Amino acid sequence: MATLETTATVDIGYRSDGPGRLILDQIADKWSMTVLAFLDRPRRFNEILRHLEGVTHRVLTHTLRRLERSGLVARRVLTASPIRVEYSRTPLGESLREPFGHLYAWTVENLDDIRAHQLAYDERLRGQ
Amino acid sequence: MATLETTATVDIGYRSDGPGRLILDQIADKWSMTVLAFLDRPRRFNEILRHLEGVTHRVLTHTLRRLERSGLVARRVLTASPIRVEYSRTPLGESLREPFGHLYAWTVENLDDIRAHQLAYDERLRGQ
DNA sequence: CTGCATCCGAGCGGATACTG
């Protein structure tokens, strides 16, 4: 099973209702990957909340729930008063870093190229 | 430069307004990767339309526009009557297949695990 | 054959307030 072979995989297997969707639906939302990246060690709810500029209480809750539901993040209640809750990456969440890292690296490498294309495209429109 | 090193990249660099967002915003929509996967050779608009079950006229147009804007897909008008338009992957679009392939492969490998977690989670809720 | 405009419903992210 599967060390990569890859490139073919994309062409052969990809459907809008296949595995590709599952992972994209999971991580492509606004905050999931940011949260996952921050959980290099167990972190408490408010700790995460303060670190992520711009996220709200409610949205962070939902993001964590979804990550927990898929087994990428573990939730642990520390009985104390005031109550504390710790979130951490599971091994599964950990293992996602590598493949996502490839995508991230690709983007960094091609960032200028992409932006240039976008600018040129927008310029062409404006010109007409 | 830069064969991966990766894993660190995710943790260090990731912000909700960084490169990660750029690529996810580009490919995480419902059809982009499906289209890109299908363009193993130049294809005409209606050819793509017919191949992708469920996509509508308008949505395919927009998907292609966005891919074109970022330089992942090239658009070529064949002057004939009736008019024909061919879409094809650019080298940039081509190069995206490899990093995306890693993510795709990861999902396939962990699909059962993820689904199991989701089921268990949903079950736990139901039980209460 | 392609492309564009209009309309519409659904879902996500965000603001706010209240509870254990």
Place this chain on the structure above:
DNA sequence: CAGTATCCGCTCGGATGCAG
């Protein structure tokens, strides 16, 4: 401190009709 509920606006995807 952590979580839940309500409300709301915006964007995306989809349906349809018209035009080069």
